[in-house]
Amino acid sequence: MFACLSTRARQALAVGVLSGAGLLAAAACSSGTASSTSATGHSTAAQVQSHPGTSVAVGRSSLGTIVVDNAGRTLYRFDKDTPGSGSSACNGACAAAWPPDLVQGAPVAGPGVTGSLGVVTRADGTHQLTLDGHPLYRYVGDQGPGDTTGDGFGGIWHVVHTAATAVMGASTGIGSSAW
Numbered sequence: 001m002f003a004c005l006s007t008r009a010r011q012a013l014a015v016g017v018l019s020g021a022g023l024l025a026a027a028a029c030s031s032g033t034a035s036s037t038s039a040t041g042h043s044t045a046a047q048v049q050s051h052p053g054t055s056v057a058v059g060r061s062s063l064g065t066i067v068v069d070n071a072g073r074t075l076y077r078f079d080k081d082t083p084g085s086g087s088s089a090c091n092g093a094c095a096a097a098w099p100p101d102l103v104q105g106a107p108v109a110g111p112g113v114t115g116s117l118g119v120v121t122r123a124d125g126t127h128q129l130t131l132d133g134h135p136l137y138r139y140v141g142d143q144g145p146g147d148t149t150g151d152g153f154g155g156i157w158h159v160v161h162t163a164a165t166a167v168m169g170a171s172t173g174i175g176s177s178a179w
Contacts, residue, residue, distance in 0.1 A: 056107065056129065056136075059145065061148045063151060066162065072144075074148050075131075075159075075160045076138065079157075083134050097140050117129065
């Protein structure tokens with residue numbers, strides 16, 4: 001995603017999104033976009049991808065065995081989400097930098113993925129994949145399968161490991177920071 005931008009540009013985009021600036025840059029490389037309105041009232045665009053019958057699988061990365069989407073991209077969780085609440089706390093500018101893993105139909109866990117898969121309905125009516133009640137996201141700074149550049153971002157974004165419940169409940173500080 002955002003392959004037309006350099007690594008430095010993607011990182012700047014993520015920082016810009018966090019500060020509320022640079023939202024139009026997020027749309028520069030998008031082919032499929034979803035519009036939203038930022039807190040400042042400006043129209044923004046975020047690339048979102050939906051995968052029919054999305055399944056999650058086990059992937060390998062420099063961080064070990066992790067949960068990935070059906071294209072092998074790293075999946076993340078957000079500390080501001082409340083597990084099991086049925087909603088996502090990442091919308092608008094946040095979702096531009098951290099696109100939700102959207103699904104159509106019932107999600108399927110690949111071999112080695114532990115935990116319970118589910119779906120939450122987002123504010124825009126789309127359906128986002130969850131693992132053990134945590135909504136799952138990708139990161140625009142990741143260039144391809146196995147990339148984990150979003151891990152630890154802002155102290156509130158974390159790679160989802162295959163032992164999801166144990167890792168998520170451990171020293172990762174769920175709910176410790178604001179977006």
